[in-house]
Amino acid sequence: MSVDARKALFRFDYRRSPDQDRPARHPVIVVGAGPVGLCAAIDLRLRGIPVVLLDDADRIGEGSRGICYAKRTLEILDRLGIGERCVAHGVTWKVGKVFWRDELLYAFDLLPEAGHKRPAFVNLQQYHLERYLVERAAQVGVDLRWRNRVTGLEPLNDGAALAVETPEGSYRVEADWVVAADGARSSLRGLLGLDFEGEAFEDRFLIADVRMTGDFPPERWFWFDPPFHSGRSALLHKQPDNIWRIDLQLGAEADPELERRPERVRPRLEKMLGHSAFELEWVSVYTFQCRRLRRFVHGRVLFAGDAAHQVSPFGARGGNSGVQDAENLAWKLALVLNGDAPPSLIETYDTERLAAADENIAHATRSIDFIVPRSAQDLRLRDAVLALARDTAFAKRMVNSGRLSTASTYDTPLSTPDRDAWGGAARLGAPVPDAPLLDRSGRPVWLLDALGGEPAVLHVPDGDPPPELPGVRRIAVGEDLRDEEGLFAARFDAGPGATLLVRPDQHLAARWRRCDPAALAAAFRRMQGSP
Numbered sequence: 001m002s003v004d005a006r007k008a009l010f011r012f013d014y015r016r017s018p019d020q021d022r023p024a025r026h027p028v029i030v031v032g033a034g035p036v037g038l039c040a041a042i043d044l045r046l047r048g049i050p051v052v053l054l055d056d057a058d059r060i061g062e063g064s065r066g067i068c069y070a071k072r073t074l075e076i077l078d079r080l081g082i083g084e085r086c087v088a089h090g091v092t093w094k095v096g097k098v099f100w101r102d103e104l105l106y107a108f109d110l111l112p113e114a115g116h117k118r119p120a121f122v123n124l125q126q127y128h129l130e131r132y133l134v135e136r137a138a139q140v141g142v143d144l145r146w147r148n149r150v151t152g153l154e155p156l157n158d159g160a161a162l163a164v165e166t167p168e169g170s171y172r173v174e175a176d177w178v179v180a181a182d183g184a185r186s187s188l189r190g191l192l193g194l195d196f197e198g199e200a201f202e203d204r205f206l207i208a209d210v211r212m213t214g215d216f217p218p219e220r221w222f223w224f225d226p227p228f229h230s231g232r233s234a235l236l237h238k239q240p241d242n243i244w245r246i247d248l249q250l251g252a253e254a255d256p257e258l259e260r261r262p263e264r265v266r267p268r269l270e271k272m273l274g275h276s277a278f279e280l281e282w283v284s285v286y287t288f289q290c291r292r293l294r295r296f297v298h299g300r301v302l303f304a305g306d307a308a309h310q311v312s313p314f315g316a317r318g319g320n321s322g323v324q325d326a327e328n329l330a331w332k333l334a335l336v337l338n339g340d341a342p343p344s345l346i347e348t349y350d351t352e353r354l355a356a357a358d359e360n361i362a363h364a365t366r367s368i369d370f371i372v373p374r375s376a377q378d379l380r381l382r383d384a385v386l387a388l389a390r391d392t393a394f395a396k397r398m399v400n401s402g403r404l405s406t407a408s409t410y411d412t413p414l415s416t417p418d419r420d421a422w423g424g425a426a427r428l429g430a431p432v433p434d435a436p437l438l439d440r441s442g443r444p445v446w447l448l449d450a451l452g453g454e455p456a457v458l459h460v461p462d463g464d465p466p467p468e469l470p471g472v473r474r475i476a477v478g479e480d481l482r483d484e485e486g487l488f489a490a491r492f493d494a495g496p497g498a499t500l501l502v503r504p505d506q507h508l509a510a511r512w513r514r515c516d517p518a519a520l521a522a523a524f525r526r527m528q529g530s531p
């Protein structure tokens, strides 16, 4: 698809809303139809909450930006209904290779074991992801309003009022809750007088998407100090539609205007690729930040995604962590709006996702420090690690070309601490690992698909079943679902009697070797934020 065809396909019309003619109030307004706002809106809608989604633009896909979507994000997108489209069109990969100068130092495998529905990563241009999300939002009934720019925000005791500008003038609209997903330059952050805390890095990076038919495999290739770009770093990634993403470190002194020009970009890429048979699809020059808001919850205004935090792209943590923000927020907001949980449950969004942002920022900062040493001494140390990494496992572990996005494990008041010791891959506070199972009629089913977005008690029958809890599904592994391959038992260390409480975002909230009905009921109340 040419860039012009894509721009036409990804353009959306402004439509007048009845809210422009009369006072209106909604349970939730999401501001920003980027990946994070779209995921939040779809998730809320799937949970039965009416959602208005406002975006100031009338299009998506101007630039490429995010490309790598991690396993956990794909699992969330599955639940939202577009996982399959992303995987079908995207480039699946799990192997990364690290080069130093002209030699291959080592390769790593991000998902060495089988028995998971989703791969370690899929590469897909962000505009494809956004288009799938926009189409899904329309399908599930999100009231998505293009060319609706939020220009004013008035906090209320029980909500917030927004001033919205459209091509036909401005209007005022109220909401019980506002999700601020309006990106890195968030207007809502400005309207509340909030600022980021953290670090901005001076080094500039050239990011280019090029169209060519190459025979590089679907792997992540990262070079330190390669012969074609001496003294700097480079990254190559495959995307669908014969598009390749290339990142080249330029240095702090690079002139962004100059470096963006095709006559500067092409020779650099020709030197790297060894030929000139490519077209430039998109070029930009970036600097990166690692920073976040002090809090994500400000009364009834809840910040998510780039509006709440930013990281460098080495590790693909920006969009991936934003999608996890959206998922963390949606089930909590739905419970609160339905009167099933106290508003204080929203505070745990702050606790859980601030900790996740700190973890992402720490990883991204360490990656940048390794990729772009700050002093001659740091550079010597970095190169010593690279030299040692040729032959030693411990030095390989110290090489940091971007630790890739993984799901967060929450140390949270919503979890009930383990009484017993547990083996296996499942971790309290983490998303439960997937496993291949069979349903009652012998059809294959993945555990995460079976769980969906409802809270669940998973148990391995041995005596009385766990008690029923309101709105909670009981799934007996061995009866409702069969574990023929034994991977559920191994990953959960689950023998007869094992009972596991799973949150609506599929994170593990509590577990017992044998069901204790009173403890299960207490853990369920705790998981919903009740004292």
Ligand SMILES: Cc1cc2nc3c(=O)[nH]c(=O)nc-3n(C[C@H](O)[C@H](O)[C@H](O)COP(=O)(O)OP(=O)(O)OC[C@H]3O[C@@H](n4cnc5c(N)ncnc54)[C@H](O)[C@@H]3O)c2cc1C
Pocket (backbone or CB within 6 Å): 031, 032, 033, 034, 035, 036, 037, 054, 055, 056, 057, 065, 066, 067, 068, 069, 126, 148, 149, 150, 151, 181, 182, 183, 184, 185, 186, 187, 188, 207, 286, 304, 305, 306, 307, 313, 316, 317, 318, 319, 320, 321, 322
């Ligand atoms: C070069 C590069 C590579 C990247 N690679 C990856 C990657 O591989 N994987 C990954 O996960 N992430 C990656 N990222 C990060 C990712 O692109 C962002 O984290 C992601 O776009 C954040 O999504 P968002 O929805 O929070 O914000 P955005 O995508 O910025 O969306 C915000 C939306 O809000 C709208 N808006 C703004 N102000 C208003 C207003 N006042 N009123 C109404 N609407 C408004 C905007 O029009 C926009 O549609 C990369 C970023 C860059 C720059």
